[in-house]
Amino acid sequence: MPEKLEQLKQVVEDILSQARSQGASAAEAGVSATNGIATTVRLGETETIEHNSDNGMGITVYFGQRKGSASTTDLSPEAIKQTVEAACHIARFTTDDPYSGLANAEEMLAEQPDLDLYHPWDITVDQAIDLALACETAALETDSRIQNSEGASLNTARGFHVYGNSHGFLGAYPSTRHSLSCSVLAQDGNSMQRDYWYDTSRLPEQLATPESIGKKTAERTLARLNPRKLKTRTVPVIFRSDVAPSLLRSFINAIRGSSLYRKSTFMLDKLGQQVFPEHITISENPLLAQGLGSSAYDSDGVATRARKIVENGILNSYVLDAYSSRKLGMANTGNAGGVRNLSISQSDKTFDDLLREMQTGLVVTEMMGQGVNPVTGDYSRGAAGFWVENGEIQYPVDEITIAGNLRDMFSMLSFTGNDTDNPGSIKTGSWLVEKMTIAGD
Amino acid sequence: MPTSLALATQAILEPACLDDKHLEQIMGGLLSRQVDYADIYFQSSKVESWVLEDGIIKEGNFNIEKGAGLRAVSGEKTGFAYIDEIEMPSLLEAANTACAIARAGQHKSQPISNQTVSPNLYQPINPLGTMEQSQKIELLRSLDAQARKQDPRVSQVIVSLVAVHDTVLIYSNSGHLSSDVRPLVRVNVSVIVEDKGRREQGSSGGGARTGLDYFLEQDRALGFARKAVQQALVNLEAVSAPAGMMPVVLGSGWPGVLLHEAVGHGLEGDFNRKGTSAFSGRMGEKVASDLCTVVDDGTLENRRGSLNIDDEGIASENTVLIENGILKGYMQDTMNARLMKTRSTGNGRRESYAHLPMPRMTNTYMLAGQSDPEEIIRSVDKGLFAVNFGGGQVDITSGKFVFSASEAYLIEKGKITHPVKGATLVGDGPEVMTQISMVGNDLELDSGVGVCGKEGQSVPVGVGQPTLKIDNLTVGGTDA
Secondary structure (H helix, E strand, O other): HHHHHHHHHHHHHHHHHHHHHHHOOEEEEEEEEEEEEEEEEOOOOEEEEEEEEEEEHHOOOHEOOEEEEEOOOOOOOOHHHHHHHHHHHHHHHOOOOOOOOOOOOOEEOOOOOOOOHHHHHHHHOOHHHHHHHHHHHHHOOOOOOOEEEEEEEEEEEEEEEEEOOOOEEEEEEEEEEEEEEEEEEEEOOOOOEEEEEEEEEEEEHHHOOOHHHHHHHHHHHHHOOOOOOOOOOOEEEOOOOOOHHHHHHHHHHHHHHHHHHOOOOOOOOOOOOOOOOOOOOOOOOOOOOOOOOOOOOOOEEEOOOOOEEEEOOOOOOOOOOOOHHHHHHHOOOOOOOOOEEEEEOOOOOOHHHHHHHHOOOOEEEEEEOOOOOOOOOOEEEEEEEEEEOOOEEEEEEEEEEEEEEEHHHOOEEEEEOOOOOOOOOOEEEOEEEEEEEEEOO | OOOOHHHHHHHHHHHOOHOOOOOOHHHHOOOOOOEEEEEEEEEEEEEEEEEEOOOEEEEEEEEEEEEEEEEEEEEEEEEEEEEEEEEEHHHHHHHHHHHHOOOOOOOOOOEEEEEEOOOOOOOOOHHOOOOHHHHHHHHOOOOOHHHHHHOOOOEEEEEEEEEEEEEEEEOOOOEEEEEEEEEEEEEEEEEEEEOOOOEEEEEEEEEEEOOOHHOOOHHHHHHHHHHHHHHHHHHOOEEOOOOOEEEEEOOHHHHHHHHHHHHHHHHEHHHHOOOOOOOOOOOOOOOOOOOOEEEEOOOOOOOOOOOOOOOOOOOOOOEEEEOOEEEOEEEEEEEHHHOOOOOOEEEEEOOOOOOOOEEEEEEEEEEEOEEEEHHHHHHHEEEEEEEEEEEEEEOOOEEEEEEEEEEEEEEEEEEEEEEEEEOOOEEHHHHHHEEEEEEEEEEEEEOOOOEEEEEEEEEEEEEEEEEEEEEEEEEEEOOO
């Protein structure tokens, strides 16, 4: 493992020196190599065994304020040479941009902490298949209405990542990621439904058991059978915790530097203002040990840090990188490449408490389509879920849309639940939003 | 002009010093166990892209992707390995790894026979070199200027230009060596307009399998700039979309994305072999109104979704999916065709050498009907006229689909009145097809912008349709 990182570090240093000798005034390069296996079983039989091996190198060169970029999957010396030359050639045709360039030297990560992201799984293909089989079998055996399957998959991958730039910064770390997923179909009369579940982790021993994933897959699928449509109306809506991350992603997109300098967001000029109710705090924790989104430096090499993006409902800071912070005349927040390990504050209410709080309304468990307008915040998406009356789930619903405006949805977020145990790098409970428009019959 | 096979050999095999004997040796490795089908997919892909923003050429990028994917299929099992460096030791090792899925045994490999009969739906050119760099920059600047001079309310213009030079070489256990050189170009203009504090966006673009001069012909790219501004200005005037069930008229061209979502995916062979599609087991049944004939046609010249051969070396076809409302055919790749005891329709596609092929659409569209488009609008008392869409999604099992209009109008008493914003259409694929009551005589294909995603793999596709009327569809707006 250390040899691989050392080898990639050498590649990055070579690339940077080639850029220098081509006359670039500054340069940055990233190299990564990942490999792993992905196995899928279906209806008790092996379906695919994939051996993955992905290499990639990307370089950006600066000639003063002009820049050029190039990338390759071929890491042979010849291909690397061509790629550096291509980036330099591109830079002859771009325009001087006063805001372009590397991040400021003093913002580079000084010392790299060990975030404990590397836990390889020495598993044979046969063992991987057995785990996937156990998962699918658990799903198939749950109920006689589970009659078909799209299969279960076990994936494991290890990766080595190096980034360096001409400030002399050179960051490197290894990481692993393992996941187990399942998807089955349930049939009851004319109604056929499909759903899935999964878990993913840096550590193999932290994955949920195959049986629990299979069983949860089956339960989620069965619950969708025989859905009804709803009449068009305005009601409160609960976004179940497995779909709520999508709302947080829409929020982050709206406060991203590029959306702000393009004035292409409904969150323009909202810094210091109340955008969520007072009980909401949204945090980023990039240095979380073993975290799925963790990294000590961003893709500009800037040190990342834990911070509160929203505190007591007030927008504390935007999501900026070197370029957008310069362009907006603000401090860099170390978010080149996105936000890392996002979480939202939670109340002490369980999911069932939220149902009782809502009394009558819709639980959304799936959203479809791209009906989010980032400029205006207008939100209109296809949805499936459950109808709730007297604080209890009554029946599944689908073929409806939910519509509103993200600005209103954020400010009408009455409660977030404590059901935050979903896989993934975003931690959120379910959201109870005061009202949205449902379109149906 | 050299043949695609000569070009592919030159781009892929020669730099690695590989010849027919080496290929046969690798295939021998893949066939060292009991496999039904095996192939080696070599790819060399170069992509150049440029972005203009704030009036300056802000980004330029050049990307090289090169590698080989090796696949061994035994019954319903697939073994797959891929490599980024094309060289004998890695290829042999990958062959060994891929075939480990099959039982011990041996199949004899066939000697190589070149398959040079592939049609010429597009020229085997490198589109990156069809224009000088300075001309590409000039084109971007002219689109920026065109958009800005349309209206003083235009506050932001982003123009992008992408050229792809994709070369593939496919060698299957039948001994066939086939190749394709696939040019692909694309331009997009997106704008933001601002008026009295209100901001809206619009975008337009197009592309084809040809050289970059395509954009200069017939004022094409300047047209994208004008259209993007026009769409944004329409949205500036738009009122909230209605909510509820109503008749919906879909415009010609890109709104064909409805067919792609509502029926296209459900007719892909893999879902039907596995019985997971809402259309499974319905061959020969009535699944749409009599007015509907839908095809998947990969053989249209220079179209974005067209292919001389698919990614398994099979020639593209024009496949009738639905004829006068009756389900006639599925789209197949080699493996699903074999398991369903039929033949491949040339729909085996993959994003790259690092992905497995599966049945995918090419250009999917509905044939023209009899109605005058104006007569279709006149027939609606109160409903929606949707002329442009962002994107869509389908759950092939339940058949439920969704797609979002980026430009739509109210129809009141047979006349197009206000523009509306935020309209999302949701429905049931098999159900919506039976609700089509009028089909226009104005078949049009989209401008060459479609990207289809399936199981994490993206491929370029085309869609199209004439103007058509759906009697009842749920429109999801905020105006209940």
